[in-house]
Amino acid sequence: MNEKFFDLKKEKQDRIINAALRSFALGGYIHASTDDIVKLAGISKGLIFHYFETKLGLYQFVYDYSIRVINLEIRAAISGDITDFFTIREEIEKVLSICMQQYPYIKLFLYKAQAEDTPEAASAILQTREGYEAMMHSILERGDITRFKPEANYQIVGDMIEMISKEILEKMFREGIFQPEDYFEEVMKHMNMLRAVTYD
Template identity: 40%
Template sequence: MNEKFLKLPEEKQRKIIYAAIRVFAEKEYKHASTDRMAELAGISKGLLFFYFKNKKSLYLYVYDYLIGLIVRQLEDMDFKEEHDFFKLFELSIRVKSTLLKDNPYIHGFLLKARYEENEAVRQELSDRNKTFLEEMFPRWFPEVDFSKFKEDVDPWDVFMLLYYLGDGYLREAVCRKDFDLDRVCEDYERWMDWIKKSVYRKEYL
């Protein structure tokens, strides 16, 4: 990325980033038009590539930007003060739902990125997602009381189960004409409660 992009006013940076998010959310990587991104951002295509070397560097920058945004918003919620594993997951749901309400294209972009098969970015996305998950567990659950789990339950397995449950449900739900984010969150929290009853010791239910 050209350092001159970071020297732009924050509002201008955001306009370019969110124009890219929208187009990448609407189209797969291969078919995402940089002409359309430039149009939405109110700049020329040449200027877009002046700030970013190519579409790949822009795509990966946007991905990193959104992951960083999610992490910062979680940290702003004082999650280190919460010691219950499942309540922390509820916090993460609220953060993601707030982001999606603010800009519905954000989740579309992240979902497409999760399943992107284009050779140009597939490996980089896979590496980033693996690192994100591995770092997220110790970073977001630093003070969790894992003694609440049954002896034969691995909290990491539960973490991955909840992660992919939410990911898969949202991937299907956003395609519905009657998509309702609040209902999705309610469904997920209800399922999470079922899982909690299966993996927690009785005295913590």
């Protein structure tokens, strides 16, 4: 990736990043079109290849950039003192909602990338993805599970939160009604209900 990309005005950087995020989130690596990306970003195709050389280069950059943005927000926002199982997840969703204000498709893109089965694309992001997953795991592992009812499996509850969040996000985009604050509010309704029925 050409470091001169960051010499562009921030508004133009974000137009390119958001166009790529949208295309890769909706189509995956194979079906994302550089023609669509440049049209959405309002730039020339030559500019994409000048900075990223290939579609794979753009894909890897956008993934690495997304993780960097989220990591910075998480490290700044989530204190090591927070240990409640649900509060940790609430703070993570809050951070992601903040990131989605600037980059609406960032979380949907990460979901799509997690399931990416094109070998070269999956390989290009593997190291960054594993680092991100390890960081998230270490944060979630801090969650205090002692308040759960004996019959409530905290691992299943964690999986449910992830599945519910994903479904809410995908549904909002399908219906064309996505707003970060509405997404966060809807996730919290479900999380608070789970907290109520699984905690002593």
